[in-house]
Amino acid sequence: GGQDGVRHFLHIDDYDNKTIMKILERAREVKAKLKSGDKSFKPFAGKTMAMIFTKPSMRTRVSFETGFHLLGGHAIYLGPDDIQLGKREETRDIARVLSGYNDVVMARLFAHKDLLDLAKYGSVPVINGLTDYNHPCQIMADALTIIEHKGYIDNVKVVYVGDGNNVVHSWLRFAAVVPIHFVCACPRGFEPDAATVELVRSKGAKIDIVNDPMEAVKGADVVYSDVWASMGQKEEAALRMQRFQGFQVNEKMMEQAGPDAFFMHCLPAERGVEVTDGVIEAPNSIVFPQAENRMHAQNAVMLHVVGE
Numbered sequence: 001g002g003q004d005g006v007r008h009f010l011h012i013d014d015y016d017n018k019t020i021m022k023i024l025e026r027a028r029e030v031k032a033k034l035k036s037g038d039k040s041f042k043p044f045a046g047k048t049m050a051m052i053f054t055k056p057s058m059r060t061r062v063s064f065e066t067g068f069h070l071l072g073g074h075a076i077y078l079g080p081d082d083i084q085l086g087k088r089e090e091t092r093d094i095a096r097v098l099s100g101y102n103d104v105v106m107a108r109l110f111a112h113k114d115l116l117d118l119a120k121y122g123s124v125p126v127i128n129g130l131t132d133y134n135h136p137c138q139i140m141a142d143a144l145t146i147i148e149h150k151g152y153i154d155n156v157k158v159v160y161v162g163d164g165n166n167v168v169h170s171w172l173r174f175a176a177v178v179p180i181h182f183v184c185a186c187p188r189g190f191e192p193d194a195a196t197v198e199l200v201r202s203k204g205a206k207i208d209i210v211n212d213p214m215e216a217v218k219g220a221d222v223v224y225s226d227v228w229a230s231m232g233q234k235e236e237a238a239l240r241m242q243r244f245q246g247f248q249v250n251e252k253m254m255e256q257a258g259p260d261a262f263f264m265h266c267l268p269a270e271r272g273v274e275v276t277d278g279v280i281e282a283p284n285s286i287v288f289p290q291a292e293n294r295m296h297a298q299n300a301v302m303l304h305v306v307g308e
């Protein structure tokens with residue numbers, strides 16, 4: 001929840017276990033309805049959503065826009081050159097203006113503070129479509145995908161191999177709410193935010209931050225990878241390439257994880273860098289169902305924040 005009882009979706013652990021599991025259950029129901037060809041469910045009829053992007057996107061843009069449309073609403077894409085958040089206009093002004101037109105605001109931004117300001121100054125729900133700090137809709141889709149492939153999420157061991165980035169921060173916060181075992185194996189100096197690690201530990205999350213990926217992946221239900229240089233860090237790519245040697249998810253690492261381990265990646269992937277082509281194309285790779293589930297997980301998140 002946010003100010004004046006407005007429900008936002010900014011961090012997974014803003015909600016309790018019951019609510020997160022309810023959203024995931026709703027995602028399965030609405031997905032089944034859409035897959036059956038039933039086009040009668042239009043809870044967003046007459047509603048509009050503004051989508052602010054200051055970074056590139058394929059999945060986030062297309063899944064939100066398509067999902068909101070399929071459920072009867074109209075979504076408006078605002079690219080980096082359109083409203084020029086923080087440059088042409090201050091975030092607190094944008095928040096109040098868009099609140100006058102739209103029922104929901106979704107934003108993909110650099111600074112997390114800007115997302116918090118949209119929520120603080122606006123009067124409609126704000127959904128986090130990724131910031132430099134976190135990516136909660138991604139991890140909701142990931143959890144939905146794990147539930148579909150394993151049948152459950154509790155006590156699943158997810159081993160993330162790579163940079164302690166925005167995706168990791170959302171996994172950590174997910175682990176504060178849902179009883180999974182989350183392991184982040186990263187090079188020294190690329191650990192996730194220490195304050196977040198401390199926060200989720202204080203909430204009882206079962207997490208490990210380690211530096212040996214080959215040891216970490218043993219017994220993993222899921223091995224998870226993401227790019228070594230995130231959006232906004234591409235000029236560090238060469239340096240990171242050196243520092244991340246040994247952190248590529250390849251056939252040898254998947255063999256160490258065991259025959260039942262699934263491979264996941266939020267995409268976009270740089271094949272041959274953080275993951276091999278062979279691992280992405282292997283039968284236990286579930287990266288494409290995972291990408292598709294962005295739409296279904298987010299449909300349920302949108303239904304939750306608008307109170308449908």
Ligand code: CP
Binds near residue numbers: 056057138266267268
């Ligand atoms: N995984 C993800 O958020 O992809 P996009 O950057 O293409 O939206």
Ligand code: NVA
Binds near residue numbers: 266
């Ligand atoms: N960590 C990546 C995720 C992309 C979906 C980035 O921020 O670029």
